[in-house]
Every structure is written in structure tokens, then in C-alpha cells.
Amino acid sequence: MNTWLSIDGLSLTEGGTRIIADVSLTLGAQRTVVLGPNGAGKSTLLRLIHDLLHPSTGVLYWPRPLSQAMVFQRPVMLRTTALTNVIYGLKLKGFKTGEARRRAQESLARVGLEHLALRPARLLSGGEQQRVALARAWALEPELLILDEPTASLDPASSREVERIIGDIAASGARILMTTHNLGQARRIAEDIVFIDRGRIVEQTPVAQFFKLPQTPAAQSFLQEEMP
Amino acid sequence: MHEFNEPLITAWQLVAGADARLAGIVLLSLRVSLAATLIACVIGMPIGALLAVGRFPGRRTLIVLFNGLMGLPPVVVGLLVYLLLSRAGPLGQFGLLFSPEAMIIAQAILVTPIVAALTRQVVADSWSEYREQLRSLGASRGRAAATLLWDGRFSLSTAALAGFGRAIAEVGAVMIVGGNIDGVTRVMTTTIALETSKGDLPLALALGFILITVVLAINAVAYALRGWAERHWG
Numbered sequence: 001m002n003t004w005l006s007i008d009g010l011s012l013t014e015g016g017t018r019i020i021a022d023v024s025l026t027l028g029a030q031r032t033v034v035l036g037p038n039g040a041g042k043s044t045l046l047r048l049i050h051d052l053l054h055p056s057t058g059v060l061y062w063p064r065p066l067s068q069a070m071v072f073q074r075p076v077m078l079r080t081t082a083l084t085n086v087i088y089g090l091k092l093k094g095f096k097t098g099e100a101r102r103r104a105q106e107s108l109a110r111v112g113l114e115h116l117a118l119r120p121a122r123l124l125s126g127g128e129q130q131r132v133a134l135a136r137a138w139a140l141e142p143e144l145l146i147l148d149e150p151t152a153s154l155d156p157a158s159s160r161e162v163e164r165i166i167g168d169i170a171a172s173g174a175r176i177l178m179t180t181h182n183l184g185q186a187r188r189i190a191e192d193i194v195f196i197d198r199g200r201i202v203e204q205t206p207v208a209q210f211f212k213l214p215q216t217p218a219a220q221s222f223l224q225e226e227m228p
Numbered sequence: 229m230h231e232f233n234e235p236l237i238t239a240w241q242l243v244a245g246a247d248a249r250l251a252g253i254v255l256l257s258l259r260v261s262l263a264a265t266l267i268a269c270v271i272g273m274p275i276g277a278l279l280a281v282g283r284f285p286g287r288r289t290l291i292v293l294f295n296g297l298m299g300l301p302p303v304v305v306g307l308l309v310y311l312l313l314s315r316a317g318p319l320g321q322f323g324l325l326f327s328p329e330a331m332i333i334a335q336a337i338l339v340t341p342i343v344a345a346l347t348r349q350v351v352a353d354s355w356s357e358y359r360e361q362l363r364s365l366g367a368s369r370g371r372a373a374a375t376l377l378w379d380g381r382f383s384l385s386t387a388a389l390a391g392f393g394r395a396i397a398e399v400g401a402v403m404i405v406g407g408n409i410d411g412v413t414r415v416m417t418t419t420i421a422l423e424t425s426k427g428d429l430p431l432a433l434a435l436g437f438i439l440i441t442v443v444l445a446i447n448a449v450a451y452a453l454r455g456w457a458e459r460h461w462g
Contacts, residue, residue, distance in 0.1 A: 052360055069364070076361035079379050079461040088375075089365045122462025136365075 003028040003063060004144070004175060005049065010058030012044060012199075019044045021199040023058070029192035031176040033207075035183075037222060041199040042179040043148050046070070049177065050146050066175070069137035070146040074153060075129040077121035082113060082132045085121045089136045107139035108132070111165050127158025134165050138172075145169055147178035151185065163188065183226050187211055195219045238430035243437060250431070254438055257415040260328055260402070261395035264335030265343075268391050272340040273384065276347025277373035281355050291348065297341030302334075306404030309334040313405065326407040331415070334401040339391035346387035351376045382457035389450045393443055 005027040012020040020041050034042045047053040049060065050070050069089075078085050086104035087097075095103065108114050111131040116124060121132055130150060137145055147166065151159035163185055170176045170189075180186050186193065186207070193210040195202045195218070203216045214220045242250050279291055311317050313325040313333075324330045354376050362372045377384065399417035406413030408422060416435045423432040 047360075050364060052363055070360075072361060072364075076358050077462075078358075078375070079382075079457075092365045092367055092371070120461045 004066060006061040006063075007049075008059050008061065010045075010048060010060070011056050012041075012048060012053060013056045019199055020048065020055070023196075023199070023201050025194065025201055025204065027177070027192075029190075031170055031190050032178075032192045032194060033186040033190035034177070034179045034194045034196060035186055035222070036179075036196040036202075039198075040196045042196060044199075045196065046146050046148050046177065046179060066143040067140070068144045068146060069140045069142035070148070071130070071133050071137050071150050073149040075126075075133035077124075077129055077132065079122060080120070081118050082121045082124065082128075082135075083108060083117040085132055086136045086139050090139055093140055103139050104135070107135040110138065110168065111135045112161070125158070127154050127161060130154060130158065130162055131165065134162065134169070138165075138169050141172075142174055144175045144177065147176070149179050149181060152181060159185070181226075183211075183223070195222070197222075235429035235433055239433035239437065242430060242434040247434075250434055250438075252411065253414055253416055253419050253435065256328065256413075257396060257417075257439075258442070260331045260415060261335060261392055263332045264339055264395045265388060265392040267332070267336040268339035268343045268395075269388050271336075272343030272391075273347045273377055273387070274373070275340075276344040276349075276387075277351045277377045278370075279344070279348045280351035281369050281373045281376065283369070291345075294341045294345045294348070298345050300338055300341065301400065302338055302398040303400035303404065305334055305338045306401035309337065309401065309405045325405065326409060326413060328406070328413060330405040331402045331413060334405045335395040335398065338398060338401055339395050342394055343387050343391045346390055347377075347380075347384060350380045350383045350387065354380055382454055382461070385450055385453055389446055392446065396439065396442065 003026050007023055007025040007027075010020055010023040010025075011018060023045065034045060036042050044053065048055055050068055052070075078088060083101075083104055086107055087100045090100035090103055091097070105114065105117065108117050111134050113128060113131055113135065116128060121129060124132065134150075145166075150166070151162050154162060159182070166176060166178070166189060176189065178189070180189075190207040192204060193207050194204045195210070195214070195216070197218050202218050203210075203214065205215060210219070211223070214223055275294070279287060279294065309330065310325065312319045313322070313330050314320055315325075324333070351373070355372070358372070358376065358379075362375065367375060397417065399421055402413070402415055403418050403421070406415070406418065408414055408418040414422075416439050420432045420435050420439075423429070423435075
């Protein structure tokens with residue numbers, strides 16, 4: 001297992017509340033899913049890793065800096081076509097217009113949306129918008145793709161499609177770090193599970209072991225509640 | 229009743245007959261206020277966007293200032309521009325006083341804070357929605373401001389129209405810096421004020437009709453545009 005990120009003593013305090021409390025963690029698996037109850041700090045942890053938030057204390061140590069992209073629970077689409085939304089991300093990364101357009105078209109094809117490329121993005125269904133967001137992230141060919149509950153607001157069919165795309169992105173070589181409330185999805189995607197509760201890492205376990213025999217009482221009761 | 233009806237009929241004849249003098253006044257009004265609004269948008273929209281997404285010292289003060297300046301009294305703006313452009317003033321050598329250009333400058337000053345404040349509101353709302361995504365994609369704050377201006381283009385048409393409505397309806401600033409010279413700087417509002425005081429009600433009424441029609445028509449167009457944009461772009 002090649003460590004790609006070491007986190008040491010990470011804390012985030014906002015308004016007197018400790019959202020992330022002294023997290024130390026080593027990430028090396030290609031596909032890691034962060035699980036935990038609502039308000040455990042999962043999304044916050046992802047945002048700290050993606051540099052959208054700055055920690056109060058602690059350090060992130062990247063053995064080698066990785067290019068990153070992030071997909072959020074609710075896709076943010078600009079008021080333009082699906083294609084231009086994907087091109088926008090590429091242009092911010094410095095691609096020239098022609099090359100950006102070619103890559104964007106390819107990326108939309110990979111998520112199965114080439115036929116909707118010229119539709120206004122905000123009028124697409126929630127599932128289609130999330131796939132445009134995945135295409136926008138994938139087009140950047142990130143070494144690390146972070147996903148914050150990407151299927152939480154989607155119907156089952158759209159969720160399956162998004163899950164397939166995440167699998168394809170992983171197969172193309174990107175590291176995956178995501179949160180989900182769907183335990184079946186976690187089991188299908190993850191190699192490693194990181195379980196957090198109240199801002200603390202409770203356990204980090206290979207996926208098969210986590211679902212068969214979680215090591216901590218907190219994880220055991222979480223699994224019992226989530227899978228009655 | 230007779231005294232009220234007669235001016236109304238004459239006014240209608242002026243409008244219906246496309247009276248040349250009337251047309252000249254209306255066109256000058258439109259030209260001055262459109263130019264002023266355009267300048268106000270070019271200056272005010274970037275300011276509004278940067279106030280929404282920027283992080284720099286004095287930002288809050290500027291927001292309060294621009295909100296406050298939305299209520300600038302036109303006569304005070306007129307007076308300030310008059311002082312700037314008068315022969316002895318700092319910009320006196322350009323000889324702009326009592327010209328349509330002076331009126332454009334005065335109205336642009338009047339309208340810029342309105343456009344900036346309304347733009348800030350629109351952009352701040354979408355910034356809270358887009359912020360993380362744009363930062364994740366690596367957009368600088370300047371780039372984010374430009375993106376949000378483009379993304380909010382249909383909502384921002386309302387800001388522009390509010391500015392235009394203010395410009396075309398104000399009388400104090402253009403009266404002072406334009407001088408209300410017949411055939412040169414006489415616009416709808418100043419003519420209405422003058423003709424009413426002279427007792428020439430038909431022309432004043434005719435211009436009043438047109439002024440109200442212009443304002444209503446522009447708002448109708450804005451409403452239709454936003455509806456179309458909402459359906460077309462979401």
C-alpha cells in the first residue's frame with residue numbers, strides 16, 4: 001500500500017465547536033470510503049483534504065502533490081450548456097479552447113451524455129446534472145477524485161449510473177475518496193473504510209472486515225442502525 | 229371639465245402625429261439615459277461583483293456606502309457635476325457644461341451605485357451557491373466574479389433596468405448640468421417641469437404619457453426576458 005496522504009493531528013474548530021478533533025490518518029488504498037453518522041465531520045474532512053477549508057491545527061503531508069477534483073452532493077451547474085460546463089473546468093486549468101472542447105466531448109461521452117451536450121445544464125435531471133459534474137471532474141484527469149455523498153439526492157437508477165462512472169474513473173487510475181450514506185455502495189466501491197464519529201477517527205479497516213466484523217462498538221452499532 | 233379635456237386631446241394629437249419637437253425631446257431623453265445606464269453598468273457591475281466575492285479591507289464599508297448612495301439626491305449630483313464642469317472647475321477646459329454629455333455624466337454617477345448595489349446582491353446570492361465548486365475548479369476570485377456576472381446575466385438585466393428607470397425619470401441632475409436649452413439639452417422630465425410651470429399642459433401631458441409608457445414597456449420586456457431565460461437556462 002503506497003501512502004498518498006498522511007494526516008497528522010488535524011483539528012477544525014468553528015464557533016467554539018470542534019468539528020474535526022485531532023485526526024491522524026494514513027491514506028494508501030486506491031478507493032477509500034468515509035462512513036459515519038450525520039454530523040460526524042465526514043464532509044468537513046473531505047473539504048480539509050481538498051483545501052476548501054483550512055485546519056485550526058495539524059498538517060496534511062502529501063508524499064507527492066496530487067492533482068485533485070471534487071464532486072459535491074448537489075451539482076453546481078452554470079447557466080450554459082452541459083458541454084460548456086465541462087469546458088469551463090478545463091479552461092480554468094489552462095487548456096486552449098480547441099483541446100478543452102475535444103476533452104469535454106470525450107468526457108461527456110464517457111458518462112453517456114454526449115447526446116445532451118448542447119442542452120442547458122440546469123434543465124437536466126438531477127442524475128444527469130451529477131453525471132455532468134462527474135464528466136467535468138473526470139475531464140481534468142485528477143489523480144485524486146473526492147466525492148461528497150454524490151448519490152444522496154438521486155433516485156436508485158441514477159445512483160447506479162453514478163456508481164458505475166465512479167468505478168470507471170477508479171479503473172482509469174484515479175484514487176477515490178468519498179463519503180456515502182449508502183452502505184451497499186460503500187461495500188461495492190471501497191477497499192478501505194474510514195469510520196468517523198464526532199470528528200474523531202474511530203477505525204480504519206479493509207472493507208470486507210469492516211462489514212463482517214467492525215472492530216469498535218461505535219461502528220458495530222452504526223452498522224446495526226443503518227442495516228436493520 | 230373642458231379645461232382638463234382639451235389639453236388631453238391636444239396631447240394625444242401630438243403623440244399620434246409624431247410631432248417633430250416632441251420626438252426630438254423623447255429621443256434625446258432615451259439617448260442620454262441609455263448612454264448613462266451603459267456607462268453605469270460597465271463600471272457598476274464589476275464593482276458589485278467584486279464587492280460580493282472579494283476579500284479586502286474596507287469591503288463592508290464600501291457595501292454600506294454603495295447601498296446608501298442608491299438614494300443619492302439627483303440635485304446634489306447635478307450640483308457636484310456642475311462644479312466639476314463649470315469654467316472654473318477641474319474639468320472646465322472641456323466645455324461640457326450644458327451639453328448632453330454633461331447630462332450623461334451626471335446620470336451615470338447617479339445610476340452607478342444602484343447598478344453596483346443590485347449587482348452585488350445578485351452575485352452574492354449565486355456566490356454562496358457556487359463558491360465551493362468554483363474554488364474546487366481553481367477559479368481565482370476575479371475569475372469567479374466574472375463567471376458569476378456572466379451566469380447572472382438575466383437577473384442582472386433587472387439591475388440595469390432599475391438604473392435606466394432612475395435615469396430617465398430624474399429631473400434635478402439633468403436640469404442643473406443640461407440647463408434645459410431648447411433643442412439641445414431639453415429632455416422629457418425637464419420639459420414637463422418647464423411646460424407645466426408655463427401653463428402649456430398638452431406638451432407636458434404628452435411627454436408624461438410617453439415617459440410612463442417607456443418605463444412600463446421596459447419593465448415588461450425585462451419581465452419577459454427573465455421568464456424566457458428561466459425556461460431556457462434554468
